Amino acid sequence: MKNQRGRKTVWKIFLICFFTLLIQKGVYAADFNATVSSATAEQGKTVTITVTFSSNVNIGAYAMRLTYDANILEYSSGADGGGGGTLQFYNDYVNSTSKSYTITFQTKAAGTSALSLDTISVPCDTEANDMTVKSSGGSVTVSAPVEASSNNNLAALNVAFVYSDGRTESAALSPAFSADITSYNLSAGEDVARLSLDATAADGKAAVQVSGTRMDPGSNTTTITVTAENGAVKKYVIYTEKAQPSTTEAPTTAEPEPTTEPEPTTEPEPTTEPEPTTEPSNNTPATIQIGDRNYTVVDIPEEAVLPEGYEVVQIDHKGIQITALQGLSTNLLLLYLMDGESGTGDFYIYDKEKDSYTLFVSLTIRQHMYTVLDIPEDLTLPYGGKVGSEYKLETLDINGKSVKALSYGVQDLYLVYAMNWNGEYGLYFYDLKEESMLRYVYSALENKKDEVPVVLADTSISENERKEWEKRIDNRNILIIILAVLSVLFGGALCVLSVRRKRRHTGRKRQSSNFDEEYDEYEEYDAEEEEPMDEESLNQALDDILKGK
Numbered sequence: 001m002k003n004q005r006g007r008k009t010v011w012k013i014f015l016i017c018f019f020t021l022l023i024q025k026g027v028y029a030a031d032f033n034a035t036v037s038s039a040t041a042e043q044g045k046t047v048t049i050t051v052t053f054s055s056n057v058n059i060g061a062y063a064m065r066l067t068y069d070a071n072i073l074e075y076s077s078g079a080d081g082g083g084g085g086t087l088q089f090y091n092d093y094v095n096s097t098s099k100s101y102t103i104t105f106q107t108k109a110a111g112t113s114a115l116s117l118d119t120i121s122v123p124c125d126t127e128a129n130d131m132t133v134k135s136s137g138g139s140v141t142v143s144a145p146v147e148a149s150s151n152n153n154l155a156a157l158n159v160a161f162v163y164s165d166g167r168t169e170s171a172a173l174s175p176a177f178s179a180d181i182t183s184y185n186l187s188a189g190e191d192v193a194r195l196s197l198d199a200t201a202a203d204g205k206a207a208v209q210v211s212g213t214r215m216d217p218g219s220n221t222t223t224i225t226v227t228a229e230n231g232a233v234k235k236y237v238i239y240t241e242k243a244q245p246s247t248t249e250a251p252t253t254a255e256p257e258p259t260t261e262p263e264p265t266t267e268p269e270p271t272t273e274p275e276p277t278t279e280p281s282n283n284t285p286a287t288i289q290i291g292d293r294n295y296t297v298v299d300i301p302e303e304a305v306l307p308e309g310y311e312v313v314q315i316d317h318k319g320i321q322i323t324a325l326q327g328l329s330t331n332l333l334l335l336y337l338m339d340g341e342s343g344t345g346d347f348y349i350y351d352k353e354k355d356s357y358t359l360f361v362s363l364t365i366r367q368h369m370y371t372v373l374d375i376p377e378d379l380t381l382p383y384g385g386k387v388g389s390e391y392k393l394e395t396l397d398i399n400g401k402s403v404k405a406l407s408y409g410v411q412d413l414y415l416v417y418a419m420n421w422n423g424e425y426g427l428y429f430y431d432l433k434e435e436s437m438l439r440y441v442y443s444a445l446e447n448k449k450d451e452v453p454v455v456l457a458d459t460s461i462s463e464n465e466r467k468e469w470e471k472r473i474d475n476r477n478i479l480i481i482i483l484a485v486l487s488v489l490f491g492g493a494l495c496v497l498s499v500r501r502k503r504r505h506t507g508r509k510r511q512s513s514n515f516d517e518e519y520d521e522y523e524e525y526d527a528e529e530e531e532p533m534d535e536e537s538l539n540q541a542l543d544d545i546l547k548g549k
Helices: 002-023 463-529 535-547
Strands: 030-036 039-042 046-067 073-077 081-083 086-091 096-107 111-125 131-136 138-143 154-163 168-171 183-188 192-201 207-211 218-227 233-242 287-290 293-298 310-317 320-327 333-339 345-351 356-359 361-365 368-373 392-398 401-407 413-419 425-431 436-439
Touching: 030 111, 039 046, 046 138, 081 436, 086 096, 096 138, 111 131, 154 218, 154 233, 183 192, 192 207, 192 218, 192 233, 192 320, 207 310, 293 320, 310 333, 356 401, 392 413
Parallel strands: 030 131, 039 138, 183 233
Antiparallel strands: 030 046, 046 086, 046 096, 046 111, 073 096, 081 086, 111 138, 154 168, 154 192, 207 218, 218 233, 287 293, 293 333, 310 320, 320 333, 333 345, 345 356, 361 368, 368 413, 392 401, 401 413, 413 425, 425 436
16 A cells, blocks of 8 residues: 555656646756855955856856955956956857856955856756756955055156257256255257156156156146055156247348349249248148048147056157057057147047057946947958948947947947957947947857857848747747647556556455455354264264265
8 A cells, every 4th residue: 555655656746747847938947056266365466266157957048247346356357248346247158067267356455355146147058948046156355465665756867858850968957866856947949849758766666657748939847757556646847948939030131132133033042941941840740631620649738638547658750759648458559639620639549550540439337448449341240241231330429429330220239349458359239328338259149140049130140040940949849749748648547547556456355355254154154054963873874875875
């Protein structure tokens, strides 16, 4: 009896599980394990942690978010996007049981930052079955470094005049340089174009920045800013007085003399001597044309707001020494161009090889800066699309500046070509409504388009591909229905067999019970009928047997 009940219970459990797995939608087929490692580091150093996603089945797609303390850590690289406190991890076709990321942070302040993972969208396996997310977080503990240096002194300061013709000459500061003296004076001739400075910090961990080296007639101010390791700032200032250009020129008084000679009519030719003005042109800022407007390359104005991640440098631009901005972690060179008509100026990206100028447009999203660039002509667009068919070239207004972008049929979502804070170039999704950037991942979308089609626009996949995908889905649904019907029939057969076995067992029990009752009655009857035989009767019986009776 106990064995029979055990078997029935097992079959019931089996049927329930089987039906649930086949028929129920949204069932969680497997666990999706999301883990974050922990680490320790010193303030001002680099630290790495590992984010791992794993399962006992092949992972199909996931979208996860990691949060951290942006006051303690600054994201550097390794994730699929993010910064400023959150990182994103996404993949639309892993086809593996695990995927790991090595995340790099720069430590900013002492303390402990918790690292926790949560779900953006429910992960699924390669059969599109939802998975159960089981996450475990980590942490990064940042210890305070050895006390940072406060030394913001200069060890040396050498100054030279740069003339219009390109020659240089050492300049003597007044008073002579001393690390404790922060104010100096210079006198420059009218043909001095700029100052060349060689400023050396006393502490190798201190940063030095120079501005205001162009020399205009009259008073000029040059500033050397020294920032110590602990952030303390000290400024050295050079006040230079440049001579005004001479207004008295002898040729104007000498010219009347040749008028006494009739033939020196040729002498007006010296009036063609405006050519000497070409000499000063070595110091004349270059004029360029962008579109239908003329611009002048000028030194960076004092009031200009310098973008983050760039330092002031001096370069030779077409034979003229000017100030420019050089990216600290990128290869971009920025020049300041002044619009000849409006008189307004802005930074432009200068490509020396192509001799091209592109308006500098930057976005700061979650404390990270992106530089939006023109879309290269040879750029491979998603799914082999082309501008004018699948994609439309449009002009967007970002931070008050016009940039080129591609639209593909999704409202407020565009594709832009940009460079991130690490100097990496690529295609990005730009959300005009939420003003956010998301890196476009070619490997995740295009390389797996045959297995998991992703529609970016109405024309991104062909009609045949769409029909094939729908056919796969229909075949899968038909298979599920067939398995469900077979399961019902199988379950019914099991139930019938179970009922028959129960009836058979009950019949045998009843037969056994009736046999016992009949046997008892027979014994009672036999006991009542039998009487003991006397000796005479016994002898008579024996005689009858011997006589053949």
